[in-house]
Amino acid sequence: MIINGLEIAKDCRAKLKEKIDKMEIKPCLAVILVGDDPASQIYVANKEKAATEVGIISKIFRLEKTTKEQDLLNLIEILNQDKNVHGILVQLPLPKEIDEKKVILAISPEKDVDGFHPMNLGKLVAGIKGLVACTPKGCLKLIKSVQSDLTGLNAIVIGRSTIVGKPMAQLLLQENCTVMMTHSKTKNLPELCQQADIVVVAVGKPNFVQGNWIKSSAIVIDVGINRLDTGKLCGDVDFNNVSCAAITPVPKGVGPMTIAMLLENTLEAFENQNS
Numbered sequence: 001m002i003i004n005g006l007e008i009a010k011d012c013r014a015k016l017k018e019k020i021d022k023m024e025i026k027p028c029l030a031v032i033l034v035g036d037d038p039a040s041q042i043y044v045a046n047k048e049k050a051a052t053e054v055g056i057i058s059k060i061f062r063l064e065k066t067t068k069e070q071d072l073l074n075l076i077e078i079l080n081q082d083k084n085v086h087g088i089l090v091q092l093p094l095p096k097e098i099d100e101k102k103v104i105l106a107i108s109p110e111k112d113v114d115g116f117h118p119m120n121l122g123k124l125v126a127g128i129k130g131l132v133a134c135t136p137k138g139c140l141k142l143i144k145s146v147q148s149d150l151t152g153l154n155a156i157v158i159g160r161s162t163i164v165g166k167p168m169a170q171l172l173l174q175e176n177c178t179v180m181m182t183h184s185k186t187k188n189l190p191e192l193c194q195q196a197d198i199v200v201v202a203v204g205k206p207n208f209v210q211g212n213w214i215k216s217s218a219i220v221i222d223v224g225i226n227r228l229d230t231g232k233l234c235g236d237v238d239f240n241n242v243s244c245a246a247i248t249p250v251p252k253g254v255g256p257m258t259i260a261m262l263l264e265n266t267l268e269a270f271e272n273q274n275s
């Protein structure tokens with residue numbers, strides 16, 4: 001079975017639109033893009049379009065790639081203080097002269113719709129309600145679209161990034177999975193992977209996970225988006241040689257869910273700020 005991320009994301013957005021249509025004051029998302037990275041420009045345009053379609057007001061701030069760190073921090077502070085802005089997202093990566101960690105720390109945790117602020121990451125670990133990073137949140141929804149109760153399942157997370165791997169492992173733990181967190185230094189990865197009922201891969205290497213690593217009953221979530229020399233997109237999993245219970249395609253798998261979860265988080269941030 002191929003998990004249709006596009007369709008599941010569409011359902012999420014339709015539900016959000018229905019809620020937001022009934023609201024007198026609309027949620028507002030501020031997106032900051034620094035520089036002219038082509039992939040980031042596309043991502044930001046997609047986020048703006050999706051926000052507008054569900055009735056979220058989006059304000060895009062496009063800053064020169066020569067922008068000084070302090071000027072970016074000043075803009076974030078203005079948006080933190082602005083009661084008409086409910087979510088703030090700084091598109092990554094930032095130009096190398098700007099300290100990404102410092103920028104993430106500057107965003108008010110209540111408006112951190114990416115869920116990247118240590119306060120929100122800490123809440124996730126502590127089991128306190130907070131804003132959860134969009135990609136892992138979307139991955140969990142995709143997994144649960146196949147199987148709603150994950151209790152006792154063996155889950156493997158390949159890749160330990162703060163944006164995907166670490167929060168993903170926490171979410172699966174909360175679902176009562178036995179979670180194995182693996183990374184580039186892990187030994188015997190194929191053997192470990194073969195034991196997993198749920199496989200989430202976010203390493204950014206085309207066709208890294210091979211067909212014989214995956215057991216036939218597994219649910220496989222491929223977070224990778226790699227562009228091959230041919231221009232074709234592919235994931236981190238050797239999709240054509242995997243036979244399993246369910247798998248996400250690339251594209252049209254995890255990607256659309258990340259955007260849908262961003263919109264969900266913006267509504268959640270709005271509700272928290274107005275309750």
Ligand code: GUN
Pocket residue numbers: 089090091092093114134135258
């Ligand atoms: N760059 C790639 N993915 C993301 C994301 O989810 N959020 C932000 N802010 N930047 C990104």
